[in-house]
Amino acid sequence: MDRRRPFASDTVTNSYVNRLRTSLVLQQPTGLWTNGFTWDAAGRLTNATSRASSFVYQYVGPGPVLELN
Secondary structure, three states: OOOOOOOOOOEEEEEEEOOEEEEEEEEEOOEEEEEEEEEOOOOOEEEEEEOOOEEEEEEOOOOOEEEEO
């Protein structure tokens, strides 16, 4: 195993809309891992999902993250 590239057969694919990542897909010999992301009109992350969990971010006005569920 080359320690600089332990995952030489893995492929990561990112998808973007208006410069905001909407998905990340990791293809490994052992299976597929996907993450999804949604954004509000102000370009703030509102949802992040994967098979492990999902997170919801809520905002009040133009400020920073208010709550993480």
